[in-house]
Amino acid sequence: LVSPIIRDTQVFELIAQEQHRQESGIELIASENFVSKQVMEAAGTVLTNKYAEGLPGKRYYGGCEVVDQIEQLAIDRVKELFGASWANVQPHSGAQANTAVFLACLKPGDTILGFDLSHGGHLTHGSAVNISGKYFRPTFYGVEQETGVINYDTVEETAHRERPKLLICGASAYSRDWDYVRLRAIADSVGALLLADISHPAGLIAKGLLNDPMDHCHIVTTTTHKTLRGPRGGMIMLRNDFENPFGIKTPKGDLRMMSSLLDSGVFPGTQGGPLEHIIAAKAIAFGEALSDEFGDYANQIQRNAQAMAAAFVAKGYKIISGGTDNHLMLIDLRSKGLSGKLAENTLIKADITINKNMVPFDDKSPMVTSGMRVGTAAVTTRGMKESDMEQIVVYIDDVLMNHDNEAKIQVIKEEINSWMKAFPLYN
Numbered sequence: 001l002v003s004p005i006i007r008d009t010q011v012f013e014l015i016a017q018e019q020h021r022q023e024s025g026i027e028l029i030a031s032e033n034f035v036s037k038q039v040m041e042a043a044g045t046v047l048t049n050k051y052a053e054g055l056p057g058k059r060y061y062g063g064c065e066v067v068d069q070i071e072q073l074a075i076d077r078v079k080e081l082f083g084a085s086w087a088n089v090q091p092h093s094g095a096q097a098n099t100a101v102f103l104a105c106l107k108p109g110d111t112i113l114g115f116d117l118s119h120g121g122h123l124t125h126g127s128a129v130n131i132s133g134k135y136f137r138p139t140f141y142g143v144e145q146e147t148g149v150i151n152y153d154t155v156e157e158t159a160h161r162e163r164p165k166l167l168i169c170g171a172s173a174y175s176r177d178w179d180y181v182r183l184r185a186i187a188d189s190v191g192a193l194l195l196a197d198i199s200h201p202a203g204l205i206a207k208g209l210l211n212d213p214m215d216h217c218h219i220v221t222t223t224t225h226k227t228l229r230g231p232r233g234g235m236i237m238l239r240n241d242f243e244n245p246f247g248i249k250t251p252k253g254d255l256r257m258m259s260s261l262l263d264s265g266v267f268p269g270t271q272g273g274p275l276e277h278i279i280a281a282k283a284i285a286f287g288e289a290l291s292d293e294f295g296d297y298a299n300q301i302q303r304n305a306q307a308m309a310a311a312f313v314a315k316g317y318k319i320i321s322g323g324t325d326n327h328l329m330l331i332d333l334r335s336k337g338l339s340g341k342l343a344e345n346t347l348i349k350a351d352i353t354i355n356k357n358m359v360p361f362d363d364k365s366p367m368v369t370s371g372m373r374v375g376t377a378a379v380t381t382r383g384m385k386e387s388d389m390e391q392i393v394v395y396i397d398d399v400l401m402n403h404d405n406e407a408k409i410q411v412i413k414e415e416i417n418s419w420m421k422a423f424p425l426y427n
């Protein structure tokens, strides 16, 4: 019998505490969501016991007949969901997916051009502390100070000056849609490959609510756990597989296609055995995302974000770029005399979870920041609608305007805990 002699109550007690925390508070972290019970169930199965290095039908281990079918299902479903012709669902995370692309497409020292981290970009797009910034020559574009929006003429100028091998679009804290057609023209004009990292808006893109990067970007990466509402993980997709631009051949002398370079970039390039329990959970999440109900859900995320942005603006908060096209917004707290750190630390006392975030041209450090980022994917999963977003903004404003009044914050917290019972999660 493999059950332990003594159940580890210490860890399970902590897990129960975390479940309680998630259920009783308002979750506004833009990169988080709540998976369905069946996604969670699959993630905790015997599949965690299986080694399956390789790809379905081409493994380095025996006994993969069943996991082959599971992984193939995940691949087939995600291809249908995004209209991809090829996908690798093995990356353990979004960072792993991006690293595999870099390994497949770049040589150490090559130039990459990404969206500035302090303007809303991601660490893996060239930050000095990430492998992308240490092993390659990172250069950046950002938003305009006056508008908070990307100026594609400036991106083009930067690309012509820096001559990147890889142009990266996509962000962690940018509330506007992307012009993939223009970006592809820029990439083509300097002979760069174009990578779209759609980690944040993937669920909205899958349901046609935002511009589709698949036709225009050579390679698309994403996490699976944000608006897509799957388990924590990553993946890479292509709509049009293309001959690798580096002339790398197979042992038979044929040119290797991009898909095969990317497969090798994941395994054996940057990972070992895939997490088949997570891939099963991904397959289920992709199945859910294919449904019409998920379309309604994605639509509601977007409507909720717009309602929330309007409510913030009505209370005198400044939203970078003035509004949102997707599920998130970045709020500049300087006009309220607050820092992001103070906002995060105060709101959590009322069980409202947000994250502090740099705003473009921030004069505060990344540990303090002048902004906060909020998103509506998780609260929408709980069944909240536009009027609930207005109520959330009332709570946030009340807490922030009374940040040194512990008694008042305690009263708001209790009100929130009781309100959240109306939006049950896992019972």
Ligand code: PLP
Residues within 6 Å of the ligand: 031, 092, 093, 094, 095, 096, 122, 124, 170, 171, 172, 197, 198, 199, 200, 223, 233, 234
């Ligand atoms: N890319 C973008 C745009 C992201 O926002 C994130 C995570 O927030 C990642 C990549 C990294 O994903 P992970 O945390 O799964 O490595």
